[in-house]
Amino acid sequence: MSALLKKDWFGLGLVLIFGSILISLFKPAFISPFNLYVLMLSVSLMLVVAMSQMIIIAIGQMNLSVGAIGGLVAISFTGLMEVYSMSILPAVLIGLLIGLACGFINGYITVKTGISAFIITLATLYIFKGMNLGITEAQPFYEIPEAVKFFGNAKIFGPIPYLVIIPIIITVLMWILMNRTSLGRYMLAYGNNVQSSELIGISSTKIVIYAHVISGLLAAIGGMLVVCRLQLGTPNIGDSWLLPSFAAPVIGGAILAGGKVDVIATAFGVILVSIISQALVIFKIDPFFVQIFLGFMILLAVFINRYREYREERRTKVFSDE
Amino acid sequence: MSDYILELNNITKNFPGVKALDNANFRLKKKSIHALLGENGAGKSTLIKIITGVYNQNEGKLFLNNQEKSFSSPNEAMNAGISVVHQERNLIRRFSVGENLMLTNLPKNNLGLIDYNTVAKESKKWLDIMELDIDPNTIVSDLTVAKMQLCEIAKALSLESKILLLDEPTSSLSPQDTKNLFALLKRLVAEQDVSIVFVSHKLEEVFEICDEVTVLRDGKNACESEQITNLNRQKLVKLMIGRDEQIIKSKKNIDFTDESLLDLQSINTDLGHKNINLNLKKGEILGLYGLVGAGRTELIKCVLGLDKINSGQILLNNKEIKIKSPKDALEKYKIGYISEDRKKEGLILMHDVLSNAGITVWSNLKKILSFLNDSIVYNKVDPYVKQLEVKTPSYQQIVSNLSGGNQQKISVAKWLASGTDILFIDEPTVGIDIKTKSYLHELIIELSLKGTSIILITSDMPEMISLADRIITMKDFKVVGETINNHNYEEMSSSIMGNIHE
Amino acid sequence: GHGVTKVALVPGGPHPYFAAWEQAGLDAVEDFGLGKADYRVPAEWDLSQQNELIESLVGQGYNAVLVFPGDAVGTNKILGELDDAGIPTAALAGCVEQPTQAKFCFGTDTGHSAYLGTKELIKALGGKGKIAHFTGFLVDPNTTLRINAVEQAVSEAGGGVEIIQVIADIDAYEPADEKINAFMAAQGSEVDGIVTTAWVPAVVAAQALTNMGDKRIKMVGIDHDEVVLKAIKDGYVHGTMLQNPYGQGYIGSYVMDKVRQGCEFKADAPWKSTAQTDQFIDSGTVFVDISDVDTYVMAMRGISLEILETFDSTYLNCPS
Amino acid sequence: MNNKIPNFVKTNQFGLLILVIVFICIFSFSTDGFTSRFNIYALSRVVALDIMIGLAMMVVILTGGLNLSLGALGVSAAMFGGWCMESMGIPISITIILVLAFGSFLGWINGFVTVRTGVHSFIVTLATMSIYFGFMTLLTEAEAFRKLPEAFTDFGSLKLFNKYISPLLIISVLTCFVLYYIFKYTDIGRKLIAAGANPDAAELSGISVDRMFIYCHMLSGFLAALAGIMLTARIGAAIPSMAGHLGFDWLLPAFLAPVLGGTLLSGGKVTVFGTMLGAILVTLINNGLYLIDVGEFWVRFFLGIILLGAVLLDRAREYFTVKNSIVS
Ligand SMILES: Nc1ncnc2c1ncn2[C@@H]1O[C@H](COP(=O)(O)OP(=O)(O)OP(=O)(O)O)[C@@H](O)[C@H]1O
Ligand SMILES: Nc1ncnc2c1ncn2[C@@H]1O[C@H](COP(=O)(O)OP(=O)(O)OP(=O)(O)O)[C@@H](O)[C@H]1O
Ligand SMILES: [Mg+2]
Ligand SMILES: [Mg+2]
Numbered sequence A: 001m002s003a004l005l006k007k008d009w010f011g012l013g014l015v016l017i018f019g020s021i022l023i024s025l026f027k028p029a030f031i032s033p034f035n036l037y038v039l040m041l042s043v044s045l046m047l048v049v050a051m052s053q054m055i056i057i058a059i060g061q062m063n064l065s066v067g068a069i070g071g072l073v074a075i076s077f078t079g080l081m082e083v084y085s086m087s088i089l090p091a092v093l094i095g096l097l098i099g100l101a102c103g104f105i106n107g108y109i110t111v112k113t114g115i116s117a118f119i120i121t122l123a124t125l126y127i128f129k130g131m132n133l134g135i136t137e138a139q140p141f142y143e144i145p146e147a148v149k150f151f152g153n154a155k156i157f158g159p160i161p162y163l164v165i166i167p168i169i170i171t172v173l174m175w176i177l178m179n180r181t182s183l184g185r186y187m188l189a190y191g192n193n194v195q196s197s198e199l200i201g202i203s204s205t206k207i208v209i210y211a212h213v214i215s216g217l218l219a220a221i222g223g224m225l226v227v228c229r230l231q232l233g234t235p236n237i238g239d240s241w242l243l244p245s246f247a248a249p250v251i252g253g254a255i256l257a258g259g260k261v262d263v264i265a266t267a268f269g270v271i272l273v274s275i276i277s278q279a280l281v282i283f284k285i286d287p288f289f290v291q292i293f294l295g296f297m298i299l300l301a302v303f304i305n306r307y308r309e310y311r312e313e314r315r316t317k318v319f320s321d322e
Numbered sequence B: 001m002s003d004y005i006l007e008l009n010n011i012t013k014n015f016p017g018v019k020a021l022d023n024a025n026f027r028l029k030k031k032s033i034h035a036l037l038g039e040n041g042a043g044k045s046t047l048i049k050i051i052t053g054v055y056n057q058n059e060g061k062l063f064l065n066n067q068e069k070s071f072s073s074p075n076e077a078m079n080a081g082i083s084v085v086h087q088e089r090n091l092i093r094r095f096s097v098g099e100n101l102m103l104t105n106l107p108k109n110n111l112g113l114i115d116y117n118t119v120a121k122e123s124k125k126w127l128d129i130m131e132l133d134i135d136p137n138t139i140v141s142d143l144t145v146a147k148m149q150l151c152e153i154a155k156a157l158s159l160e161s162k163i164l165l166l167d168e169p170t171s172s173l174s175p176q177d178t179k180n181l182f183a184l185l186k187r188l189v190a191e192q193d194v195s196i197v198f199v200s201h202k203l204e205e206v207f208e209i210c211d212e213v214t215v216l217r218d219g220k221n222a223c224e225s226e227q228i229t230n231l232n233r234q235k236l237v238k239l240m241i242g243r244d245e246q247i248i249k250s251k252k253n254i255d256f257t258d259e260s261l262l263d264l265q266s267i268n269t270d271l272g273h274k275n276i277n278l279n280l281k282k283g284e285i286l287g288l289y290g291l292v293g294a295g296r297t298e299l300i301k302c303v304l305g306l307d308k309i310n311s312g313q314i315l316l317n318n319k320e321i322k323i324k325s326p327k328d329a330l331e332k333y334k335i336g337y338i339s340e341d342r343k344k345e346g347l348i349l350m351h352d353v354l355s356n357a358g359i360t361v362w363s364n365l366k367k368i369l370s371f372l373n374d375s376i377v378y379n380k381v382d383p384y385v386k387q388l389e390v391k392t393p394s395y396q397q398i399v400s401n402l403s404g405g406n407q408q409k410i411s412v413a414k415w416l417a418s419g420t421d422i423l424f425i426d427e428p429t430v431g432i433d434i435k436t437k438s439y440l441h442e443l444i445i446e447l448s449l450k451g452t453s454i455i456l457i458t459s460d461m462p463e464m465i466s467l468a469d470r471i472i473t474m475k476d477f478k479v480v481g482e483t484i485n486n487h488n489y490e491e492m493s494s495s496i497m498g499n500i501h502e
Numbered sequence C: 001g002h003g004v005t006k007v008a009l010v011p012g013g014p015h016p017y018f019a020a021w022e023q024a025g026l027d028a029v030e031d032f033g034l035g036k037a038d039y040r041v042p043a044e045w046d047l048s049q050q051n052e053l054i055e056s057l058v059g060q061g062y063n064a065v066l067v068f069p070g071d072a073v074g075t076n077k078i079l080g081e082l083d084d085a086g087i088p089t090a091a092l093a094g095c096v097e098q099p100t101q102a103k104f105c106f107g108t109d110t111g112h113s114a115y116l117g118t119k120e121l122i123k124a125l126g127g128k129g130k131i132a133h134f135t136g137f138l139v140d141p142n143t144t145l146r147i148n149a150v151e152q153a154v155s156e157a158g159g160g161v162e163i164i165q166v167i168a169d170i171d172a173y174e175p176a177d178e179k180i181n182a183f184m185a186a187q188g189s190e191v192d193g194i195v196t197t198a199w200v201p202a203v204v205a206a207q208a209l210t211n212m213g214d215k216r217i218k219m220v221g222i223d224h225d226e227v228v229l230k231a232i233k234d235g236y237v238h239g240t241m242l243q244n245p246y247g248q249g250y251i252g253s254y255v256m257d258k259v260r261q262g263c264e265f266k267a268d269a270p271w272k273s274t275a276q277t278d279q280f281i282d283s284g285t286v287f288v289d290i291s292d293v294d295t296y297v298m299a300m301r302g303i304s305l306e307i308l309e310t311f312d313s314t315y316l317n318c319p320s
Numbered sequence D: 001m002n003n004k005i006p007n008f009v010k011t012n013q014f015g016l017l018i019l020v021i022v023f024i025c026i027f028s029f030s031t032d033g034f035t036s037r038f039n040i041y042a043l044s045r046v047v048a049l050d051i052m053i054g055l056a057m058m059v060v061i062l063t064g065g066l067n068l069s070l071g072a073l074g075v076s077a078a079m080f081g082g083w084c085m086e087s088m089g090i091p092i093s094i095t096i097i098l099v100l101a102f103g104s105f106l107g108w109i110n111g112f113v114t115v116r117t118g119v120h121s122f123i124v125t126l127a128t129m130s131i132y133f134g135f136m137t138l139l140t141e142a143e144a145f146r147k148l149p150e151a152f153t154d155f156g157s158l159k160l161f162n163k164y165i166s167p168l169l170i171i172s173v174l175t176c177f178v179l180y181y182i183f184k185y186t187d188i189g190r191k192l193i194a195a196g197a198n199p200d201a202a203e204l205s206g207i208s209v210d211r212m213f214i215y216c217h218m219l220s221g222f223l224a225a226l227a228g229i230m231l232t233a234r235i236g237a238a239i240p241s242m243a244g245h246l247g248f249d250w251l252l253p254a255f256l257a258p259v260l261g262g263t264l265l266s267g268g269k270v271t272v273f274g275t276m277l278g279a280i281l282v283t284l285i286n287n288g289l290y291l292i293d294v295g296e297f298w299v300r301f302f303l304g305i306i307l308l309g310a311v312l313l314d315r316a317r318e319y320f321t322v323k324n325s326i327v328s
Helices: A001-006 A008-027 A033-058 A065-085 A089-114 A117-136 A146-153 A162-180 A182-193 A194-200 A202-230 A242-251 A263-282 A287-313 B044-049 B072-080 B098-107 B118-127 B145-158 B176-191 B203-209 B233-241 B298-301 B326-333 B343-348 B352-357 B374-387 B404-418 B434-449 B462-469 B489-499 C014-034 C047-059 C075-084 C110-124 C143-156 C174-188 C199-213 C224-235 C247-261 C294-313 D012-030 D039-062 D070-086 D093-119 D121-140 D152-156 D165-186 D185-199 D200-202 D209-235 D245-260 D273-294 D294-323
Strands: A155-157 B005-015 B018-027 B034-037 B059-064 B066-068 B082-085 B164-165 B196-199 B212-217 B221-229 B262-271 B275-282 B285-289 B307-315 B319-321 B335-338 B422-425 B453-457 B472-476 B478-482 C008-012 C036-039 C066-067 C089-093 C106-107 C129-134 C163-169 C193-196 C217-224 C239-243 C281-283 C285-288
Touching: A008 A263, A008 A287, A008 D165, A033 A065, A033 A182, A033 A202, A033 A242, A033 A263, A033 C174, A033 D012, A033 D200, A065 A089, A065 A117, A065 A202, A065 A242, A065 B212, A065 D165, A089 A117, A089 A202, A089 D294, A146 A202, A146 B374, A146 C224, A155 A162, A162 A182, A162 A202, A162 A263, A162 B059, A162 C036, A182 A194, A182 A202, A182 B034, A182 B098, A182 C239, A194 A202, A194 B072, A202 B164, A242 A263, A242 A287, A242 B212, A242 D121, A242 D200, A263 A287, A263 C174, A287 C239, A287 D121, B005 B044, B005 C106, B005 C239, B018 B034, B018 B044, B018 B059, B018 B196, B034 B044, B034 B176, B044 B082, B059 C129, B059 C163, B072 B082, B082 B145, B098 B145, B098 C066, B118 B145, B145 B164, B145 B176, B176 B203, B196 B203, B203 C066, B212 B478, B212 D070, B262 B298, B275 B285, B275 B335, B275 B478, B285 B462, B285 C143, B285 D121, B298 B422, B298 B453, B307 D273, B326 B335, B326 C089, B326 D165, B326 D200, B343 B404, B343 C193, B343 C281, B343 D200, B352 B374, B352 B404, B352 B453, B352 D185, B374 B404, B404 B434, B422 D152, B434 B453, B434 C143, B434 D209, B453 C294, B478 B489, B489 D039, C008 C047, C008 C247, C014 C036, C014 C089, C014 C247, C036 C247, C047 C066, C047 C075, C047 D273, C066 C247, C075 C089, C075 D152, C075 D209, C089 D185, C106 C247, C110 C129, C110 C143, C110 C193, C110 C217, C110 C239, C110 C285, C110 D093, C129 C143, C129 C199, C143 C163, C174 C199, C193 C199, C199 C217, C217 C224, C224 C294, C239 C294, C285 C294, D039 D070, D039 D209, D039 D245, D039 D273, D070 D093, D070 D121, D070 D209, D070 D245, D093 D121, D093 D209, D152 D209, D165 D185, D165 D273, D185 D200, D185 D209, D245 D273, D245 D294, D273 D294
Parallel strands: B018 B221, B034 B196, B034 B212, B082 B164, B164 B196, B285 B453, B285 B472, B335 B422, B422 B453, C008 C036, C008 C066, C066 C089, C089 C106, C106 C281, C129 C163, C129 C193, C193 C217, C217 C239
Antiparallel strands: B005 B018, B005 B059, B059 B066, B212 B221, B262 B275, B262 B307, B307 B319, B472 B478, C239 C285
C-alpha cells in the first residue's frame, strides 16, 4: 500500500476517479457511451503527442517542434494519397520516415553542437512548419481513403473506437522502454545527470538521437491519427499541440529538468486534461469564463499532484546546467 | 618487457588557459597500490580522466599491458578492464542503489527486458563484499554522503577489473569505513591480482596502504614511482609543495567562565534534533564532532532558518533572536556558514572567481543607488584570495574550471571577506591538499584570535584536536558529550570515541 | 500620370478562404491591364506579421494594397500611414472600423451574414427549437458581432428559439474537434440546430454530423470548404452562408487601379452601413442549400459581374 | 595567457553584430526597398517591440524559469491602460505609471505563486496566461479602446532623425542601457544573477532567493507592460487581440531574442545587448525575406534555416575562440 502511495500516478488516479464520479453525479451524460467514445478519441490523440514530448523531457530537453513534425507528416501523408494516389501503407511508411528524419535532425544537431535542444527545435519548428506551408500553400487535402476515415471513426465494440488501439500499444511500449530496457534507463540516467552518465560510459550521441527519433516517430503517428480523426489533412494540424504536450507529463509528475517521467502518470495527465476541457463544455461554462477556469484547473491539478514533492521541485530549473 | 600493467609517457593536456599536465609520466606495477599525490590542481584527476578515456591527451602515449592504447570514451576504457571511482559523485540520484551498481551491464531476462530481481541479487553481492548494510532497492538520494561514496566503490568493484582507479575515495568516509575499505583493497591486490591507483590528500592513508608513490606538481612529475619505504612524511610533503610543512602555531587559552556569545537552548527541530544545548564563547573554536550523519550540518541549517525549529531558543549576547534566513543571519547578526557541499551550496560554479568571492560583501560595499563595480569588489576580496593562494589564471576564470581544492579556497575566502562575528565552518578541508590545509588551519586560528567565534564541524579527528578549544560530540541528532580540548591526540580521541560508543 | 498600378492582396494569414484571391488578382491583371495584382500572405496569423509584410511591400514598390484586416481597429494605423505615403488601400473580405483612411470596405458584412444564416436556420427549424452557436476567437471583434447577430435573429423569432450554448475560441481543428464532439455527446439529443460563424468550426461540425450520421440536427455553416459542401450534398448540413472571395479580389484590384488613375468616389454613392463602417460595398453573401450547392459558383460569378458592370457609374467620378 | 584576441570579440554579441552587419549588407544590395526611409522606419518600430518583449522574457529565463504569460500579461496591461485613458480620462503620464505598476503586479503574482507553491514557473505562467487573458476578455468583452488621447497615439507614429527612426526604438535602447547598468553595476543586479545561477549557494551566501525570483518576475511584468503600451501607441488603440490568442504571438520573438543573444536557458546569465542584437537580427531577416520575395509561404522555412545557421555559426565562433585561448 505504501508503495502504491509513492507512485506518481496514485494521486492523479484518485483525482480522476473522484472527479469523474462528481461530474457524472451532476451530469449523467458524462458517462453516456457517446461521451466516453468522444473522451477516448481525444485522449488517444493527445496521448501520443504527450509521449512524444515526454521522452524528450526524460532526457532533460524540450522539443518545441513536435507539432510542426506532426503537421508536416499529416499533410505529407494525405498529400501522398491525394496528389500521388499512393495507397495507405506506403503513405504511412513514408510518414513515419519523415517523422524519423525530423527527429534525427533534431537529435543529431543538438548532440553534435551541444546547443540546447530548445533552441534547435525552435529553429526546426520554423523549418518544418515552413515546409508544411510552402507545400500546401495553406490549402487542406481532402481526398482521404475510406479505410482511413473508417479507422478514425468506427468503434470496435461498445463505445471503444478503433483509434485507441495504436495509442494503447504505444503507451505499453513506452512503459516497457522507460522501465524495462537499458535504452530507457540510460535516457533517464542521462536526464538525471549528463556528466555522470557520460563518465559511466553512456553515449550521449546515442541517447539523444534515439530520444529525438522516437519523439519524431510518435509525433508522426500523432499527425496521422489526427488525419484519421479529422478526415482531412489541414496544414494547421499540430499547431495546438505544444502546451498540452507539456501539461500532461508535468501534471503527471515529470520534472522538466529531466530524469524523471512516469508513463502511467502522463497518461493520467492526458485523461485529466481531456476531462477538464470536456467538463467545461458539458457544464456550459460561459465562453468568456472558459479560459479563466482552465487556468485555475491546471494550477489546481499540478498543485494536488505536486504537494508531496514540494521540496524537491522547489527550485529545479527547466534546463539543466551544462 | 616490463611488468607494468599501465604506463603513461610524456602526457600533456591543455585546457583553455591552463596546462593541466605537462610531460607527466606514470607507471603502475601489477599487484600494487600506487599513490598519486599532489596539491590541488596538480593534475591528478586529469590524469585519471585521461586513463579512463574521458579526456584525450594532447601529447603522449598510453600503454596497457605494453600495448599502445587510446580510449576515446569511458566505455572503451571500461571494456579494456579499467574501472574508476571519480572524485565527483556519479550515481544517478533517482535510481536505486542496485540499478546504479549494475547500470553499465543491466541483467536481462529472455525477452531482453531488464530483470530487476537479478539486479537486486547481483548488486547485493557487491554490497555484501563491501560490508554495506543497504537494501539494493533504496533510492540513492535517500543515502548519506558516506554511503553514496561506498556505493560508488562497490560499483567500481562490480566490474571486476584488474585496474582500479580511486580518486579521493575516502574524502567523506568515517575512520571505521576507511579501515574496512583498506582491508578490502589489500585483499583484492593479494587475492585477485588487482592493481590500484589511489589519490588522497590524507598522507597517513598513503603510508598505510600504498607501495609506490607518484607526485605531481603543476602538472609535472615531482617524483615518479618512488618506493614508499624510501619516503617519510616530511619528504613527501616537500615533494608535493616544494618546501617543508609548517607546524601550526599553538593556541591561546579561552576563559570558559565567560558569558557565552551564542546560546542554543533545548532546540528541537523538524529534522529530529532532540533537546540540543550548545554555547559558543567569544573567540572560541567550538568543535562539533560526530560520525557522518550525526545531524551536525542539519543543526546548523536549522539555526540559519533553512529548516524549522520547533521549540527552544537561540540567544545572541543573551538576547533571544529569531533567524529567518541566511540573509538575516549575515546582515542582522553577522553569522556566516561555510558549506560542506561546495559544488551545490558553496559556489556558483558557472560564475567567475570574483563574483564568487565577493557575493557575501556586495550588500556592504554597495554605494548610492545600489551601485557596485568590479574594482570595488576586487579591492575588498583580493587580500583574502591572495592570502589563501588561490591558484587561478585570473579573477575572470570560471570557478568550475578550477581544481577541487582551489574551489574550496574560494568558498572559504568569501566568508573571510564578509567579516562575520560568528562563523559556522562545515568540513573545511575535505579534498584539500596539505599545504592549503595548514593554511586553512592557521587561518581559522587567526580568525579566532582576532575575535571571531567559530563552530567547526569536521569528521577529521586530528584536525579537530589541533584546532578546537572545546569539543562537543553529536550522535543521532543528539548531543552526547562535551570535552575541553587539551590538544593531546591520544587522550582526546579516546574520550570522544568513548562518548560516541557509550 | 500615375504609372502602372501594382496591387498587393494581403490576407490576414495563411487560410484557404483567401486562396481564390490569387487567381482573381492574375485575372484582373489580364483583364484590366494592371502592372501587378499579387496575392501576398503573411507567414502567420498575427497582426504584427501582417504589418511587417505590408510595410515591406511598400519597399517592393506596390502602390495599392487590399487587405483583410488583421484587426478591425489595429490595422487602421498602418492603412493611415500608407495613405499618407500616397498608397491607396481598402479593406477586403472584412472591414476596418471607422474612422479610417481606407478608401472603402469591400466584403461580407460579418454580422449581417451571421444574422441571415441564423434566420435560415430558424426557418429550417420551423420557428422553434434549441440551437447552438460555434464561433472563432473571442478576442476577434467580429466574434462579438456574430454572437450579437445570432442573438438578434433568435430574439426576433418570437420566443420559440433558444440559444442553449455558445462555444468560442475554436479556430484550430483539434480543439474544435474536441469541443464540438464533447458538445454533441452532452447536448446532442437536446439540440435541434447549429449555426457556425467561422470556417474551422463549420468544417468540424459538418464532419461531426456526417460521422454521427445525424440528419435530425439542422446546421447552417459558413464558407465553401469541401467538407461543408459535401455534407450539404449528403444531407447532413442544411446549408451554408457563402462569401465571394474571388469577386473581392477581382473587383477590388480593378477599383484600386481606378482610384490610382484619379477616380473619386461619388458623394452620393450608395454605400451600405454596417456596425463597423458606413463605406461598405457588399461583395455578396448568399445562402446555399442542397438545391443550389452545385451551381453556387455560377451564382457568385453572376453577383460579381453585376457589381462590376455598374461599379463605375454607381460609385466613381473619373477624370476624362 | 593568450590575450591577443580582445574579450569582446570572444563574446556571442560580437558574432551577432557581424551577422547583423552581414545581413544588412546582403539585403541592401539585393533588394530595392530595404534602405528606403519607409522601410527603415518600419523596421525600427518592429525592432523596438521585439527588444522589449525579448528583455521581458530574458529576466525570467535568468531565474532558470520561463514566462509563458508574457503576451497575455502585456495585453492585459495595455487594455488596462486603454481603459484608464478612454473610460477614466486619466492623463497619459499617470496612466503609464499605473500600467507599469499593474504589469509589475501581475508579474508579482507569477513570482509569488512560483516561489510559494514550488510549482515550476513554466506551469504557473501557463495557468496565469489563461487566467489573465480570460479576465481581460471577460472584463473588456473583447472591445478595443480606440479613442485614446492624440498625444499618445501620435507618439507612436512620430518620426525622428530625418524621419528614419521611431521614438519607440529609443525607449527600447534606453531600457537596454538601464538593464545593463542594473545587472552589471548594482548590488541588486548581481544578486539576481547569482540567485538564478545557483539558488542554494546564493541562499546560503545571504541572498534572499525567493525575493530575487519575485523581483525577476515583477521586472518581466514591468517590461511586458511597457511593451504593451508601446504597441498600443504604435497601433493607436488598445486591442484585445493585439498579441494574438492568449498573447501567443509574442512568445516566439520573446524566446528568439534572448536565445540568439546568448542568454543561458538554465539561468544565471543575462546578455542585455545580446538580446537586443538577437531581436534586431530576427526582425532584419524577417523583413529581408519578405523583400527578397522568396514566396511568403516559404518565409518561415528560410527564417528557420537562417536561425539554425546563426546558432551554428555562433557555436563555431565559440569553438575557435576557445581553441585559440589554449596555451601551448
Ligand atoms: N574541464 C576543465 N576545463 C578547464 N580547466 C580544467 C578542467 N579540468 C581541470 N582543469 C584544470 O586543470 C588543472 C588540474 O586539475 P585537476 O582536477 O586534475 O587537479 P587535481 O590534482 O585533481 O586537484 P584536486 O586535488 O583539487 O582534485 C587545474 O588547474 C584545473 O583548474
Ligand atoms: N535528502 C535526504 N533525504 C533523507 N535523509 C537525508 C537527506 N539528507 C540528509 N539526510 C539524513 O540526515 C542525516 C544527517 O545528514 P549528514 O550526513 O549531512 O549529517 P552530518 O552530521 O552533517 O554529517 P557530516 O557533516 O559529517 O556530513 C543523515 O542521517 C541522512 O540520512
Ligand atoms: Mg582531483
Ligand atoms: Mg554534514
